[in-house]
Amino acid sequence: MSRPILEVIALGVDDAVAAEAGGADRLELVTDMAADGLTPTLDGFAAIRAAVDLPLRVMLRSADGFAAGGESAVAALCASARALRAEGADQFVFGFLNEAGQPDLATVRALAEAIDGAPWTFHRAIDRAADRDLARKRLIELPGLDTYLTAGAATGVDAGLATLVAEAKRGQAGEPGYEPTILVGGGLRLDHLPALREAGVDAFHIGGAARPQGWSGPVDTESVAAWRAALDTPVGVG
Numbered sequence: 429m430s431r432p433i434l435e436v437i438a439l440g441v442d443d444a445v446a447a448e449a450g451g452a453d454r455l456e457l458v459t460d461m462a463a464d465g466l467t468p469t470l471d472g473f474a475a476i477r478a479a480v481d482l483p484l485r486v487m488l489r490s491a492d493g494f495a496a497g498g499e500s501a502v503a504a505l506c507a508s509a510r511a512l513r514a515e516g517a518d519q520f521v522f523g524f525l526n527e528a529g530q531p532d533l534a535t536v537r538a539l540a541e542a543i544d545g546a547p548w549t550f551h552r553a554i555d556r557a558a559d560r561d562l563a564r565k566r567l568i569e570l571p572g573l574d575t576y577l578t579a580g581a582a583t584g585v586d587a588g589l590a591t592l593v594a595e596a597k598r599g600q601a602g603e604p605g606y607e608p609t610i611l612v613g614g615g616l617r618l619d620h621l622p623a624l625r626e627a628g629v630d631a632f633h634i635g636g637a638a639r640p641q642g643w644s645g646p647v648d649t650e651s652v653a654a655w656r657a658a659l660d661t662p663v664g665v666g
Contacts (some may be wrong), residue, residue: 433453434454434632434634434659435632436455436456436635436647437458437634438456439461440455440581441479444476446648447638448482450646450656450658451655451656454485454519455480456484456486456487457487457491462637466489466492467489468486468487470515473517484519487520487521490505490508490519495526496524505535511543517543519548520546520548521548521549521551522539522551523550523552528544529556530555530562530566531550531558531563533567534564537570540572543572543574547573547574548575549573549576549577551577554578555579555614556582567605575610575611576608578610578611579593579612579613579616589624592610592628592629596600596610600628610629612629612632613632613633618654622663637651637655638655
């Protein structure tokens with residue numbers, strides 16, 4: 429069994445280098461965490477790509493919230509996706525909901541086409557969906573979807589832990605719609621790991637937990653290393 433995945437949010441080169449040094453397996457690239465993470469610039473992506481050897485999942489999102497906006501906003505986001513793809517981006521993160529709280533399939537499908545077969549994560553929009561199970565069933569046929577970034581609840585892992593454990597079991601049973609990897613993030617703490625790992629969850633996402641000074645400070649290598657060490661400890665040990 430491969431070691432658990434540790435994904436760290438990176439806002440720039442310094443974050444990326446520190447996360448790699450601490451043992452991260454993958455980075456999620458965003459800008460503007462005040463808006464909960466938006467699409468990075470082409471130059472920003474290129475600089476990080478040149479600085480580290482880690483896989484990079486690039487956020488596609490132009491405004492705070494989980495609504496994509498009108499046709500012009502979606503067209504601009506698709507153009508950004510194609511430009512990033514041409515620059516060498518080969519993994520992405522996106523997810524949008526409609527007014528009924530279900531996946532905005534037109535937008536998500538357009539972005540899946542714009543990234544031309546690259547793998548992607550449906551992010552924490554799933555935690556705001558009116559019906560999580562129905563959302564998964566509606567997204568099942570979209571090409572490239574291999575991961576859900578989720579806390580199990582809109583308010584974070586504390587509230588969503590039971591949901592995450594239940595969904596992990598449904599995935600292990602091969603239930604349609606539950607095949608993508610569960611990447612747990614959103615208020616995730618080290619003390620959540622035992623229950624999640626016992627349930628078979630093997631992918632974890634941290635942002636603020638890697639920044640002792642908060643979002644105004646950089647990723648801290650030692651903080652990332654502490655998570656790496658916790659995840660490298662065999663289940664049931666420690």
